Amino acid sequence: MQDLRINEKRLWDTLMEMGEIGGTEKGGCNRLAGTDLDKQSRDLFVEWCKTAGCEISVDKIGNIFARRPGKYNDLPAVGTGSHLDTQPTGGKFDGVFGVLSGVEVLRTLHENQIETPTPMEFSVWTNEEGSRFQPAMQGSGTYVGRFDLETELNKTDVNGIRLGDELERIGYLGDAELGSRHIGAFFETHIEQGPILEDEKKMIGVVRLGQGIRWYNIEVEGRPSHSGTTPMHLRKDAMLAASLIVAEMENIANRHENGLGTVGFMQVYPNSRNTIPGNIKFSADLRNPVPEVLLEMHNELLAFCEKVASERNLQISVDPFWYFAPVEFNASDDVKAASEKLGYSHMDIYAGAGHDACYMADLVPTGMIFTPCLNGISHNEAEYSSPEECAAGANVLLHTMLEASER
Numbered sequence: 001m002q003d004l005r006i007n008e009k010r011l012w013d014t015l016m017e018m019g020e021i022g023g024t025e026k027g028g029c030n031r032l033a034g035t036d037l038d039k040q041s042r043d044l045f046v047e048w049c050k051t052a053g054c055e056i057s058v059d060k061i062g063n064i065f066a067r068r069p070g071k072y073n074d075l076p077a078v079g080t081g082s083h084l085d086t087q088p089t090g091g092k093f094d095g096v097f098g099v100l101s102g103v104e105v106l107r108t109l110h111e112n113q114i115e116t117p118t119p120m121e122f123s124v125w126t127n128e129e130g131s132r133f134q135p136a137m138q139g140s141g142t143y144v145g146r147f148d149l150e151t152e153l154n155k156t157d158v159n160g161i162r163l164g165d166e167l168e169r170i171g172y173l174g175d176a177e178l179g180s181r182h183i184g185a186f187f188e189t190h191i192e193q194g195p196i197l198e199d200e201k202k203m204i205g206v207v208r209l210g211q212g213i214r215w216y217n218i219e220v221e222g223r224p225s226h227s228g229t230t231p232m233h234l235r236k237d238a239m240l241a242a243s244l245i246v247a248e249m250e251n252i253a254n255r256h257e258n259g260l261g262t263v264g265f266m267q268v269y270p271n272s273r274n275t276i277p278g279n280i281k282f283s284a285d286l287r288n289p290v291p292e293v294l295l296e297m298h299n300e301l302l303a304f305c306e307k308v309a310s311e312r313n314l315q316i317s318v319d320p321f322w323y324f325a326p327v328e329f330n331a332s333d334d335v336k337a338a339s340e341k342l343g344y345s346h347m348d349i350y351a352g353a354g355h356d357a358c359y360m361a362d363l364v365p366t367g368m369i370f371t372p373c374l375n376g377i378s379h380n381e382a383e384y385s386s387p388e389e390c391a392a393g394a395n396v397l398l399h400t401m402l403e404a405s406e407r
């Protein structure tokens with residue numbers, strides 16, 4: 001098996017075919033969770049896996065599991081998977097590459113009629129992006145028991161549409177129990193989404209840690225009034241208060257090593273150019289690999305919002321609705337061993353983005369395989385990883401899974 005390799009061209013063609021679903025003019029993908037496009041991509045994945053001899057199961061939050069039997073089917077499977085949902089201006093690789101490198105491993109085993117000791121399982125996780133419905137990693141987080149199923153199915157998007165209804169509408173509100181898959185290890189392949197592997201000229205990232213994430217919903221309650229008749233000192237301007245907080249996010253991040261702070265989503269009410277904004281709802285995203293530092297950043301944000309509220313005599317509510325603590329990947333050495341066996345340059349790295357593997361690490365030995373991405377760009381239609389880089393990641397996945405199955 002040492003010389004077994006995936007089919008680089010088939011993997012690339014499959015990535016490009018999947019990329020057509022929700023494809024955008026700029027060459028990216030817009031395939032939000034729970035949409036018809038999400039359904040199309042899921043259906044295609046299911047079809048490909050069935051063709052290669054898998055049995056399909058869908059759980060109560062729409063996670064899909066394609067299981068390929070092994071020689072001893074009472075043994076726990078070796079699992080791999082990622083997500084098919086994208087950002088609104090996403091690329092062809094974020095998540096999708098992890099799912100399709102799994103499909104390529106499946107096809108390679110199938111065409112070579114390789115019987116692995118354990119079953120192998122290929123998965124697609126619901127709403128990893130957290131763009132249309134929050135939080136991110138919603139399907140995997142619910143699967144491992146970090147989130148309550150009913151609460152998550154009742155989450156709504158900005159139009160009040162419920163996740164559970166969307167999953168039912170697209171035919172992926174399954175009945176398999178959460179957390180019920182019999183797997184013994186999980187590996188996720190993913191583009192790095194940052195510039196490090198490219199800068200260091202390494203082909204594979206051996207991911208040791210997933211950094212901490214804190215997400216907030218912040219609401220500023222001001223008073224709508226006329227922009228032409230309201231003196232500045234009499235205003236309750238929600239936009240000014242929100243702008244101070246947005247600017248402070250940068251200060252909080254820069255005060256801490258590896259600190260990151262982002263406001264990516266904002267709703268302005270009434271959103272009229274000659275009415276002083278009365279209400280602003282916006283997101284906040286803080287990240288750091290060190291939990292204590294992330295807590296400091298959290299406390300600094302809360303304190304600043306309180307300060308703005310009292311100085312401007314405004315109502316500001318901060319809902320810290322999601323906290324993901326940094327996670328260590330304890331099967332990273334398997335990824336390192338496979339990279340060395342295959343002769344790929346590699347380096348240890350930590351994940352700046354959240355991934356489904358970050359929650360699977362709660363349950364089983366888990367590892368992640370990163371590949372370089374052009375200019376470190378992701379969550380952008382220009383996202384790109386070359387055929388050679390994708391093949392390297394999929395080959396490391398193939399041999400990591402084979403090794404784990406032999407164990």
Ligand code: HGY
Pocket residue numbers: 128129130136137352353354355
């Ligand atoms: O937010 C993240 O890091 C991921 O893209 N869901």
Ligand code: MN
Pocket residue numbers: 083094095128190353354355
């Ligand atoms: Mn992703």
Ligand code: MN
Pocket residue numbers: 087094129353379
């Ligand atoms: Mn993403």
Ligand code: MN
Pocket residue numbers: 255256296
């Ligand atoms: Mn500090």
